[in-house]
Amino acid sequence: MAARLWLDGDFLRNGKHTAPGSWLRPADLLVVLFAVVLAAVSLILWARMPPARWVIAADVLLITAVIALRPGAIPTSSRLAWLRDLYIAPVIYLFYTQACLIAHALHNGRTCDTILVNADRWIFGVDPTIWLAPYSHPLITEVLQLAYTSFYILLLSLAWDLVRSGKRAEFGVYSFAMVYGFALSYLGYWLLPSIGPRFVLHQFSALDSELPGLVLTPYLRAFVNWGGAIPAGASNQLAMAQTFRDVFPSGHAMMTMAVIFWSFKFSSRARWPIAIAGSLLVVSTVYLRYHYVIDVLAAAGLLGFCLASLPSLYQLTQRLLTRRSSIPRRNVESRA
Structure with missing residues (x-):
């Protein structure tokens, strides 16, 4: 029943999607709740997680800012109102880095790549990235590296089109769907922290020579490495030790498929460009050796769970927010 709400359009037509103006929006509440989870886990791991104090401090500041920017505090006509729409994008990356730091501390830096490698071999009988290697071409690599690096652009392009x-x-x-989906994928890092085939099945330092592009690939690859905490010119050993354990499930694949879904669901004018670029991005996750195929399959399964459970969760947050915003009104009426 819950999943059907997305398919028949009733959820957007029933008038219950507008968050109460005097309190937080559903996406804001989800941000606050996940920030609390990240701060609490960091506190538990304090002894073996050096950045814990900074994670907790950042989350406290974030929660304070979200509450300060709530619709009831900042009118829509205010110049600061635009921050309410834009802040979620950088917050998603903030949560990503925090979740990865926790994954590293939770497992003392150990990785679970062997499980993922064996899963791919059980399904396909080969290592997909090694099997694909003879079919690589600089032009294909260039196009797919561009697609992979456009991840956040895809997410923001649909948001911009809707606004x-x-x-x-x-x-x-x-x-709301973006925050929920990313949060679910980040929890996967805690379950099976992994670094991917570019380290485990291939020589990381030889990636530019084994899988060359045309012009932009080295720079885009370096940008991705920087986002994953890999210093420029790092040795294989240093890169493997420092890189984020962010492989399972593939957040890139999961959230790209989500953006494609929502672009068609909301009849976005950008839906076909998003679908084409997004499809290339999903393929690039394996071709460029960032992910195992099992990561992408897990991403698809987790997305299915996300879409099925999202309507009920969204409605629950609405009820909580409506109840919270009605308390002051009832108190005023009772005193009168």
Whole structure:
């Protein structure tokens, strides 16, 4: 029943998608709750997680900022109102780095790549990235590296199109879906922290020579490495020790498929460009040796769970927010 709400459009037509103006929006509440989870886990891991104090401090500041920017505190006409729509993008990356730091501390730096490698071999009988190697070509590599690096652009392009088209209700649902989906994928890092085939099945330092592009690939690859905490010019050993354990499931694949879904669900004008670029991105996760195929399959399965459970969770947050915003009104009426 819950999943059907997305398919028949009733959820957006029933008028319950607009968050109460005097309190947080559903996406804001989800941000606050996940920040609390990250801060609490960091506190538990304090002794073996040096950055714990900074994670907790950042989350406290974030929660304070979200509450300060709530709709009831900052009018829509205010110049600061635009921060309410934009802040989720950098917060997603903040949560990503925090979740990866926790994954490293939770398992003392150990990785679970052997499980993922064996899963791929059990399904396909080969290592997919090694099997693909003879079919690589600099042009293909260049196109797919561009697609992979466009990940956040894809996410933001749909958000921008919804806002520009005046689809505020759809934008609210989309923002909630992004926070929820990313949070679920980050929890996977804690379960099976892994670093991927570019380290385990291939020589990381030889990636530029084994899988060359045309012009932009080395720079885009370096940018991705930087985002994953790999210093420029790092040796194989140093890169493996420092890189984020962010392989399972593939957040890139999961959230790209989610953006494609929502772009068609909301009839976005950018849906076909998003679908084409997104499809290339999903392929690139394995071709470029960032992920095992099992990571992508797990991402698809987790996305299915996300879409099925999201309507009920969204409605639950709405009820909580509505109840919270109605308390002051009832108190005023009772005193009168």
